[in-house]
Amino acid sequence: MTDPIVEKPYSSSVGDYVKAIWDLGGVGSASTKDVAAKLLVSPASVTNMFVRLQEMGLVKYERYQGASLTERGRMEALRLVRRHRLIETFLLEHLGYDWQDVHQEAERLEHVVSDEFTRRLDEFLGHPEHDPHGDPIPSAEGTLEVDDSFPLSQAVAGQRLLISKVRDEDAAMLDYFGDRNLVPGRRLTVKEVRAIDGVVIVEDEEAEVYALGDPLARSMFVLLAS
Amino acid sequence: MTDPIVEKPYSSSVGDYVKAIWDLGGVGSASTKDVAAKLLVSPASVTNMFVRLQEMGLVKYERYQGASLTERGRMEALRLVRRHRLIETFLLEHLGYDWQDVHQEAERLEHVVSDEFTRRLDEFLGHPEHDPHGDPIPSAEGTLEVDDSFPLSQAVAGQRLLISKVRDEDAAMLDYFGDRNLVPGRRLTVKEVRAIDGVVIVEDEEAEVYALGDPLARSMFVLLAS
DNA sequence: CCGATTTTTTAGCTTTGTCTAATTTGAAAT
DNA sequence: ATTTCAAATTAGACAAAGCTAAAAAATCGG
Numbered sequence: 001m002t003d004p005i006v007e008k009p010y011s012s013s014v015g016d017y018v019k020a021i022w023d024l025g026g027v028g029s030a031s032t033k034d035v036a037a038k039l040l041v042s043p044a045s046v047t048n049m050f051v052r053l054q055e056m057g058l059v060k061y062e063r064y065q066g067a068s069l070t071e072r073g074r075m076e077a078l079r080l081v082r083r084h085r086l087i088e089t090f091l092l093e094h095l096g097y098d099w100q101d102v103h104q105e106a107e108r109l110e111h112v113v114s115d116e117f118t119r120r121l122d123e124f125l126g127h128p129e130h131d132p133h134g135d136p137i138p139s140a141e142g143t144l145e146v147d148d149s150f151p152l153s154q155a156v157a158g159q160r161l162l163i164s165k166v167r168d169e170d171a172a173m174l175d176y177f178g179d180r181n182l183v184p185g186r187r188l189t190v191k192e193v194r195a196i197d198g199v200v201i202v203e204d205e206e207a208e209v210y211a212l213g214d215p216l217a218r219s220m221f222v223l224l225a226s
Numbered sequence: 227m228t229d230p231i232v233e234k235p236y237s238s239s240v241g242d243y244v245k246a247i248w249d250l251g252g253v254g255s256a257s258t259k260d261v262a263a264k265l266l267v268s269p270a271s272v273t274n275m276f277v278r279l280q281e282m283g284l285v286k287y288e289r290y291q292g293a294s295l296t297e298r299g300r301m302e303a304l305r306l307v308r309r310h311r312l313i314e315t316f317l318l319e320h321l322g323y324d325w326q327d328v329h330q331e332a333e334r335l336e337h338v339v340s341d342e343f344t345r346r347l348d349e350f351l352g353h354p355e356h357d358p359h360g361d362p363i364p365s366a367e368g369t370l371e372v373d374d375s376f377p378l379s380q381a382v383a384g385q386r387l388l389i390s391k392v393r394d395e396d397a398a399m400l401d402y403f404g405d406r407n408l409v410p411g412r413r414l415t416v417k418e419v420r421a422i423d424g425v426v427i428v429e430d431e432e433a434e435v436y437a438l439g440d441p442l443a444r445s446m447f448v449l450l451a452s
Numbered sequence: 453c454c455g456a457t458t459t460t461t462t463a464g465c466t467t468t469g470t471c472t473a474a475t476t477t478g479a480a481a482t
Numbered sequence: 483a484t485t486t487c488a489a490a491t492t493a494g495a496c497a498a499a500g501c502t503a504a505a506a507a508a509t510c511g512g
Contacts, residue, residue: 011498042500044502045500052499064508
């Protein structure tokens with residue numbers, strides 16, 4: 001009888017790196033610098049962790065070439081993203097959290113909840129497919145809806161759009177959108193995209209008009225409405 | 227303008243020690259050995275941590291004399307206990323967890339949830355005063371209901387009792403009680419307390435009779451019913 | 453193609469929290 | 483008053499994760 005091998009969970013640091021690489025890398029690989037900036041650690045720490053993540057089989061890493069997720073790494077990232085988005089949904093819909101506080105709390109919780117907890121929370125929430133920011137929630141099996149939304153900053157005057165999601169990292173922006181009910185699911189019409197300063201002028205379903213500066217327009221993602 | 231001092235939260239290890247000392251120590255102090263046994267670490271690690279906890283102002287410690295909580299330590303312990311019991315309540319009442327799985331999950335979550343989360347969860351649950359095991363939930367201010375319950379093993383034949391709580395550490399026992407609906411709030415009558423083997427025979431509200439061996443009788447706490 | 457700049461890595465150190473092995477202390481029993 | 487034994491402490495090591503400073507590699511502009 002060999003020892004029962006208890007699958008030791010990854011530390012929250014490891015999880016943070018994997019998620020950052022997933023976020024940045026997409027298909028390709030993430031650079032030391034970008035990961036360092038995202039996690040607010042020194043580049044040296046990132047190099048150090050890249051080596052260890054490779055030993056764990058979570059990334060493929062070559063000196064000076066950045067790191068890209070292996071299949072196992074990708075699954076781990078999606079597991080965390082799934083937890084994160086389910087937790088955010090719970091905090092917003094059931095605990096009455098403000099948009100701005102949700103991300104931070106979920107960021108800590110996602111590292112300690114079990115798969116069992118995640119499964120039950122998913123059920124409690126009624127198997128949502130998107131979180132309140134509009135981001136798709138990966139399935140337990142690690143599949144993720146394809147997403148052909150684009151930032152509002154790339155829209156063209158005259159287009160009719162559906163808000164698909166809003167970036168969830170800047171609290172002030174989330175607040176701005178939330179206060180004006182510019183949330184996923186709402187429809188917009190593009191009145192003007194001003195090349196000179198990047199301001200996008202849109203009209204909502206109640207004929208309310210908003211002029212969104214470039215930073216805001218980059219934070220809102222939209223789909224073409226038929 | 228001095229740096230804004232961000233109150234750094236205690237690590238989960240520190241929290242575990244403080245809670246263990248609270249659990250064991252009661253009023254007095256907890257020994258190195260007992261804390262080591264409870265946390266499944268070596269006695270050397272405990273000595274080491276006792277010194278550090280003292281430097282943090284959480285315990286009073288003297289060589290060979292064990293550690294006792296300071297006022298700050300006691301508050302920290304109660305903060306964790308409050309979180310733990312609220313989380314257990316949520317897991318059982320809303321996520322459909324089994325009695326046996328609840329403790330472990332809460333043990334991990336209690337270290338990462340914020341005060342904000344705790345406040346909102348308390349509200350979501352309707353400000354419960356006891357968790358589903360019957361243990362009182364400390365207030366946000368750190369006050370804890372006095373408790374004059376005693377283990378069923380100390381009952382006397384003929385007494386009419388109210389189940390007050392059941393120890394939440396042994397999953398099999400929790401299961402046994404749960405399956406038979408021997409849960410906090412139910413009433414029992416003591417038919418017999420057998421000195422020879424410590425078996426306690428009780429009858430419940432439906433006239434169902436149970437013979438509980440000493441280990442079970444020590445795990446169930448009761449109050450005298452008027 | 454070459455120097456300047458940016459990015460990455462290396463080297464070495466720090467803190468937390470753990471361990472084992474060896475030693476010391478306190479307490480209990482003769 | 484010793485002896486003995488359990489409990490506690492010390493000493494020294496290790497892994498995880500971070501840091502700074504210095505060196506090396508890659509990239510970019512002319």
